[in-house]
Amino acid sequence: MRKVALITLLILTCWFASDWARAADLKIPHNAVAGESLTLATSGSGDATLILVGPGEVVKRSIRLGEDVQIKPEELRHAGRWIAIVRGGSGPQSQAFWVSPGKPDQLSFLARPSRVPVNRPGVISGVAFVFDKNRNLVPQPTPVEFSLSVGGSGAKQSVKSSNGIAWVKSSSARKAGAAQFVASAGDASVRRVVQQVASDPCNLRMKVEQKSKDHVVLVTDPIRDCTGNPVPDGTIVTFIETDKTGKSVVDARIKKGIARAEMPASENANVTIAAGVVLGNELHIGGGE
Amino acid sequence: MKLRRVLVLTAGIALALSGAIPLVNHILADSNPPLQIKFDSAQPREVEDSTQQAIARDYSAAWKALKTSLANNATAPLTENFTGFALDRLSQRVKDQQQNGITTRIIDHGHKVEAVFYSPDGSSLELKDTASIETQVLDGSTVLHSDKTQMHYYAVLTGAEDRWKVRVLESAE
Numbered sequence: 001m002r003k004v005a006l007i008t009l010l011i012l013t014c015w016f017a018s019d020w021a022r023a024a025d026l027k028i029p030h031n032a033v034a035g036e037s038l039t040l041a042t043s044g045s046g047d048a049t050l051i052l053v054g055p056g057e058v059v060k061r062s063i064r065l066g067e068d069v070q071i072k073p074e075e076l077r078h079a080g081r082w083i084a085i086v087r088g089g090s091g092p093q094s095q096a097f098w099v100s101p102g103k104p105d106q107l108s109f110l111a112r113p114s115r116v117p118v119n120r121p122g123v124i125s126g127v128a129f130v131f132d133k134n135r136n137l138v139p140q141p142t143p144v145e146f147s148l149s150v151g152g153s154g155a156k157q158s159v160k161s162s163n164g165i166a167w168v169k170s171s172s173a174r175k176a177g178a179a180q181f182v183a184s185a186g187d188a189s190v191r192r193v194v195q196q197v198a199s200d201p202c203n204l205r206m207k208v209e210q211k212s213k214d215h216v217v218l219v220t221d222p223i224r225d226c227t228g229n230p231v232p233d234g235t236i237v238t239f240i241e242t243d244k245t246g247k248s249v250v251d252a253r254i255k256k257g258i259a260r261a262e263m264p265a266s267e268n269a270n271v272t273i274a275a276g277v278v279l280g281n282e283l284h285i286g287g288g289e
Numbered sequence: 290m291k292l293r294r295v296l297v298l299t300a301g302i303a304l305a306l307s308g309a310i311p312l313v314n315h316i317l318a319d320s321n322p323p324l325q326i327k328f329d330s331a332q333p334r335e336v337e338d339s340t341q342q343a344i345a346r347d348y349s350a351a352w353k354a355l356k357t358s359l360a361n362n363a364t365a366p367l368t369e370n371f372t373g374f375a376l377d378r379l380s381q382r383v384k385d386q387q388q389n390g391i392t393t394r395i396i397d398h399g400h401k402v403e404a405v406f407y408s409p410d411g412s413s414l415e416l417k418d419t420a421s422i423e424t425q426v427l428d429g430s431t432v433l434h435s436d437k438t439q440m441h442y443y444a445v446l447t448g449a450e451d452r453w454k455v456r457v458l459e460s461a462e
Contacts (some may be wrong), residue, residue, distance in 0.1 A: 014303065051389065053426055055460060056378030058385035078378060080460035081440060083426060085433045094426070095435035098462045119455040125409035129445070129457075135374050137443055137459050163443060164457075165406050165415055167333060 026084055028097040034079040035134045037100045038071040048088035055080035069092075074177040079136035092225055102132035104142045107268050109183040111192035118200040120172045124148065124194055127167045137164040142185050143159070146170070150179045150196060161185075172196050176229040202226035204280030206239070206259075206273045215262050216272060222257045230257050235275060243269035245287075322397035324349045325415070336414070342377040344404070344414060344446065347453040352397060355379065362386050371447060373456040380406075391433070396423035398437075402427040414453070418442040 044065035053057040054069065056078040065067050066086055076082075079101040085094040108129040116123050128145050130138045144166035147156040150173045159166045166183075172194075173179060175222070179194045180248040201223045210217035218239055220269035222232045237259035241248040243266040263271065265284045273280035326345050328336040336344070347370065354366035364380045371379060386392060398421035406415035419441055426434040445457035 045296070051391065051426075052380070053391070053393065055433075055458075056388050058391065060389045064436075081462075083424070083434050085426060087433065092433045096434075096436060096438070101459075110408070110412070111450065114413075117306050127408050127413070130311075135443070137457050139443055139461060163405050163415055163417065164445075167406075167408070169333070169409060183330075 023084045026086055026095050027083060027095060028095060030097075032082075032097060032223055034099050034132060034136050035073050035077055037073050038076055040069040040071065040084065042066060042069060042086065044088065046088060048086050051081040051085040051087070053085070054078050055082075077134040077136075078276045079132070079134075087253055101136035101138045101140075102134065104130045104138050104170070104175070105133040105188055106131040106135065106187050107144070107183055107185055107190045109192060111181045111194055113194070115195045115197060116172045118172050118176050118196050118225065118229055119174050120198055123172050123256035124170045124179075124181070125167065125179055126170065126183060126192075127165065128161070128190070129187070130161045130164050130166065130185055139164045142166070144183055144185045147182045147184075148179055148194070149174070149197045150175050150177045154179070162201045174227040188210065197231035198231045199225040199227070200278045201231050201235075201237075201275045201280075202278070204237075204273055204275055204278055205269070206280060206283065207257045208283065208285065209260070211265070211285070213265060215265050217260065217262050218273075218283070219260045220258050220273065223254055223259065223275070231275070237273060239263060239271060241266065241269050241285075243267075294411075300401040322349060322352050322420075324352075324401035325400070326402040326404065328404045331414070333409055334407050334411070336404055336407050340407075340411070340414075344416075344453055348400075348416065348444065348446065348455070350401065350452075351455045351458075352400070356395045356397060357385065358383050361363060362392055365461060371456075371458070372447065372454040375455045375458045380460075390428060393425050394425040394427060396425070396437075397421075400425065411448070413445060413447045413456070416442075416444040416446065418444055420440060 025043040032038050042065050046065050048063050048065050050061055050063045051071055059075050079099050081096055082099055083094055084097050085092050096287050110126050110127045128144050131143045132138055141160045143158055143160055145158045146168045148154050148170050157168050159168055173196055176196050176198050179196050181192045183190050202225050205221045206218050208216055209219040233254050235254045236251050239250045239261040241263045247262055252259045252261045268286045271283045328341050351370040354370040357366045360384050364383050367376055367379050401419045403417045405417050422440050423437040425432055441461045443459045444455055446453040447456045
């Protein structure tokens, strides 16, 4: 009889202990998504305090045990690991849960460089970071489309993001101008401008425009790169005259597509022309020229 | 008599351990976490040696700052090591913790990190981190939650004035 009473007492104690332990039990869905509402189910009875500790916020509120708790979308903005703590009459009960990022909604797009010579292979790079509407990185592979165009013509590339990042390397176009570099994923689209400028001059040629006793005026043909784009005004062209007295150098800027320089007259001199690393033709002046 | 000595000795050892373990944990929590980084998988360009050293140093410093900030509810350490979304987010967390009277103690047992992306212009780098983390949420000295788990993190670092700063730090399942 005594044994039966002891066993009954033991069972009752265990029952009470388990009930007490479940007093503030939490049930959290496994598919929580950042920026969406979430319902937490609680068991037990009485008043308690719910504390949610997230990657970028802490939410604290009073709840009634046994009732569902609604977490608003704006309270659950950050993806990652969260901890839910319930402080009731018994000791605190806690549970960790995961919140995954929402759908891709925003892109951070870096286009480099901002200014680039035309007709250069693999010189432009574009990097797109894929985020949801709450700026959580979306690591799931997402198709990102990159397009680079100047004056209506251009190229498109579709790339799947990896670990939240998609990137491309692209060649500059043959035509100078402001290239529109666009990255898009779903409804999100970000535009950057890459200024494509003429490359190095091609077929740099000069001639004598005017010659007098004291000086000679040299002028170039219109200066263009190898794909026919005019080299921008302001680019420096160097004229070098060499004779027996030494060397005269004039750095002239391209103005309205041509460069002009006035050199001292000489009876017998060679004149060369260069722009950057590109050499042009050579003239011999004086001595019967 | 011998039994009594053994009991006293055992009690002494237990007492010493009970004091030493939290002390060791505290020291470990304040020091830089053990960090192993592999840069072999970085795409689309290789990470230079000097950048590898800088990333290891600065990512480790960022974690140390994160632990200090969450444990003391101070935002100052964050601003030196985080920027952009990560800074906004963690600063808000610290402010919320302060407002609600809680702190978070992170005991960092180490990181196995892999660099997966290094931008063509060298301005940003992404790390995938598998970290062994012990997390305690405290209200004063009362522990509200404690667990130890292996976490995966995505971290995007960008070059700043004199160091790499963490721009994105996101845990994932």
